[in-house]
Amino acid sequence: MLRLVSLVMALVFCGCWAASAAMGPQKVKNTVHNLSTSGEWMYISDNEDEICIFCHTPHGGSLNGPLWNRALPGALEFTHYTTATLDSVTDGASRALSDESLLCMSCHDGAMAVNHVLNPSNRTHVQPTMNFGQTDVSIVPIFGIGGRIGDVVDAINMPMGETRNLTDDHPISFSYDAVRAAYQGAGRGNQLHAPADAVAAGVRLYAPGNRVECGSCHDPHVNYDSTIPMGDPTANENYRPFLITPNIGSALCLACHNK
Numbered sequence: 022m023l024r025l026v027s028l029v030m031a032l033v034f035c036g037c038w039a040a041s042a043a044m045g046p047q048k049v050k051n052t053v054h055n056l057s058t059s060g061e062w063m064y065i066s067d068n069e070d071e072i073c074i075f076c077h078t079p080h081g082g083s084l085n086g087p088l089w090n091r092a093l094p095g096a097l098e099f100t101h102y103t104t105a106t107l108d109s110v111t112d113g114a115s116r117a118l119s120d121e122s123l124l125c126m127s128c129h130d131g132a133m134a135v136n137h138v139l140n141p142s143n144r145t146h147v148q149p150t151m152n153f154g155q156t157d158v159s160i161v162p163i164f165g166i167g168g169r170i171g172d173v174v175d176a177i178n179m180p181m182g183e184t185r186n187l188t189d190d191h192p193i194s195f196s197y198d199a200v201r202a203a204y205q206g207a208g209r210g211n212q213l214h215a216p217a218d219a220v221a222a223g224v225r226l227y228a229p230g231n232r233v234e235c236g237s238c239h240d241p242h243v244n245y246d247s248t249i250p251m252g253d254p255t256a257n258e259n260y261r262p263f264l265i266t267p268n269i270g271s272a273l274c275l276a277c278h279n280k
């Protein structure tokens with residue numbers, strides 16, 4: 022408990038990472054992001070009861086995220102979405118992923134083990150194991166449902182093992198400001214809202230450059246699942262799956278796009 026409190030305090034007082042406040046109900050314990058023994062979904066540990074440890078540690082973590090307890094994949098190992106209509110800012114497969122999105126991809130690439138941390142707990146002194154003692158469990162798509170986004174289609178259309186493909190996913194790791202400036206130059210300035218209006222409508226943009234990352238649309242701690250545990254009254258289903266703001270009537274999309 023003390024450890025949890027000091028971790029939260031350190032993160033809050035540091036204040037160096039948060040882009041803006043997440044507004045949905047918070048309780049990561051009651052979500053699929055609870056990989057500890059108290060988790061209720063598919064990826065749960067058989068020896069580690071700490072919830073935060075799968076992503077955060079009070080000491081000895083990585084400086085690439087908020088007290089981050091995981092190694093990150095290489096920033097250049099991903100291929101991006103590309104089309105003829107995209108602005109040149111977001112077009113091109115060679116763009117590197119920013120750290121804020123690599124945090125997510127350190128599990129969601131389907132390659133890296135979800136249960137391998139930089140600093141294991143002082144009580145176990147070992148890596149968390151899952152599914153009866155396994156140390157390297159990565160996210161696999163099951164009947165096309167799953168938390169691995171480099172993949173749901175890839176698992177069908179691409180050779181197995183291709184996991185870092187973002188070509189069928191909304192563009193990330195680019196500057197919203199730069200795209201907006203290019204739009205204005207091309208006479209399309211009315212098609213994206215001003216960054217302050219987008220943030221006011223509930224999305225996060227990351228400094229520098231007001232970048233769009235996974236966390237622009239997602240909050241990894243939001244309590245959206247009223248079925249874990251059964252009938253959780255504090256959950257709000259409108260935030261499914263881990264949305265930063267509900268997408269009712271496409272409100273999330275319209276926070277940025279003026280369409």
Ligand code: HEC
Nearest residue numbers: 029032033039040049054072073075076087121124236241
């Ligand atoms: C599945 C991974 C994961 C788990 C588990 C997790 N977090 Fe986080 N946390 C993140 C990510 C990713 C961020 C960075 C979000 C962003 O882009 O701002 C973050 C950010 C934070 C921040 C910084 C402020 C903010 O909200 O962005 C705090 C504080 C925090 N987490 C506390 C906790 C605590 C306490 C727990 C355990 C009860 C926990 N987290 C569990 C992934 C996780």
Ligand code: HEC
Nearest residue numbers: 053063064075124125128135166167168235239241262263
């Ligand atoms: C420690 C590993 C880990 C990290 C880090 C992590 N996730 Fe997850 N995430 C999971 C697992 C495990 C699942 C459940 C996968 C499944 O059941 O197929 C999941 C599921 C999800 C889902 C689907 C939830 C649903 O109900 O269908 C979303 C959305 C998601 N994560 C977003 C994110 C985002 C965004 C980040 C970064 C801010 C992130 N995750 C970081 C492990 C992680």
Ligand code: HEC
Nearest residue numbers: 122125126129167168169170191193234235237238262268
């Ligand atoms: C522009 C907004 C946006 C961005 C950026 C974004 N997502 Fe999502 N994501 C969504 C929405 C909206 C959904 C829910 C779609 C639905 O319900 O139809 C979703 C669904 C998901 C799911 C559930 C499985 C699926 O394929 O539907 C996962 C996992 C996920 N996102 C992870 C991520 C990760 C990891 C990143 C960064 C690499 C990311 N998302 C970036 C908006 C976004």
Ligand code: HEC
Nearest residue numbers: 104106107108111197200224233237238273274276277278
């Ligand atoms: C945080 C702001 C933001 C959010 C939220 C957002 N987008 Fe985007 N989206 C952008 C920007 C900026 C681009 C890049 C446009 C460019 O480079 O031409 C983009 C690109 C796209 C493209 C590709 C356009 C092309 O020319 O190929 C589509 C389609 C799109 N978004 C739809 C959506 C949908 C649907 C949602 C909601 C699920 C959504 N977006 C949420 C900012 C956002």
